[in-house]
Amino acid sequence: MQYLFYFFAAISIISALMVVSARSPINSVIALIVCFLSIAGHYILLNAQFLAVVHIIVYTGAIMVLFLFVIMLLNLNQRTEPQKKLMTRIAAVVAGGAFLLTLLGATRQGLQIAAVNPEDASVGLVGHVGMALFKDYLLPFEVSSVLFLSAMVGAMMLGKKEKATA
């Protein structure tokens, strides 16, 4: 189990680095897909089968397909990649570093918190996830689904508008 964790962790980190360092956007997207798959592996190690599979279906199978779709259609490559000015790059590095510092500061405390219910292996199974979503967190769940609905309606509006002017 432990070796599997190291295996997946190595893949996650290496592929995540490749996402930002790859020259061609297609390679970035593929690295991101590999990263998502390895994260699904982590979920399975935590016995959260449902989360793992939904993660693969939604992120890897749907969202990344759309990403790839757009990149293929636009045929992005190094020549079309926008070149940033030196000042912008320095600002980006400083901002990113500050963000990393904030994240480290925030999670340093979190690392000391003990795991909740480490003995209960069934906590990630479908039944438990369903109970948590529809009993304990019903209101946030419904609110977020309304948010999705409004996003869908908004996208539809934008799509229609485009058609009318064209």
Add this chain to the structure above:
Amino acid sequence: MLYTFIFLSVLLLITLGVAAYETYAERKVAAFMQDRIGPDRAGPFGLFQPLADGVKMFMKEDFVPSTANKKLYFMGPAIAMTTALLTGVVIPWGGTLHFGGEAYSLQGADPGIGILYIFAMVSIGVYGIMLGGWASNNKYALYGAIRAASQMVSYELAMGMSIVALVMTTGTLSLSGIVNGQLDGTWNVFVQPLGVLLFITCAFAECNRAPFDLPECETELVGGYHTEFSSMKLGFYLFAEYVNMFISSAVISSLYFGGYDIPFVDQTGMASNLVVILGTLAFFAKVCFFIFLFMWIRWTLPRFRYDQLMNLGWKKLIPLAILNILITGGYMVFNGQVKL
């Protein structure tokens, strides 16, 4: 552990064997429907035809276009084939055999989310077609890849929703659980008649089979996403399609048509091992029927136009699937199966 390894190896061989003979069956069925004889030269009744085809595929020149993205060009067929072969693991091919106090289950693995696992593999399978089509650096291949991606993403939605109604009535996502619920003879096809139609239609679209084979529509796109592929790489794409067809038939039979259940077999008083073996044979008979259905429809219906395909998916199948969920839910509440 050893048993699982042997079982999975046998399963792999059977899957490949079935896929090879599906190509033969496809040609024979097509010949029958068009009043021809079909392949009959290699061996008795042309039974060695798949072998001859396989050898031909391996022997052909393995051509790689000079402008192709080499890495992705190789990855495409590999992903298509791997994801196609991975799905067979969770399908319950039969009950549990008992020999000398040991139980041998005829199912590779039984995760609680079996049916979602199949969906996940199918959704990764899209990349095989997309990457292969894009990497060949050919307009027709790109069109084929884009068609495949949008078609599969669209029909996955309708397929998922048709399954939701089934999961509501069975109360489980595990494939063995769903089959066990049907062992009393009430096959889900009687519980979910609309769901069956929706699921089978979507399965056709997911397998890129006629009348939904627009990604490789030869009259418009030469060969679609596999235009630039030759030799065994092309063979992998074609083989993956046949493996997908086999697995889809197995999924349809186990979700809706009782899996390895033979009606009233529990009343004959046969030995349980015999029942299990007969059940597996019955399951394969059902699978063969659905494979035949796939071919029957391919050689009967003409291909859709692309806008018709999208209209069918988004404007007919998805609303029908939602209606099916509402009706199922309403019935369950009315019948007192769930408390509000």
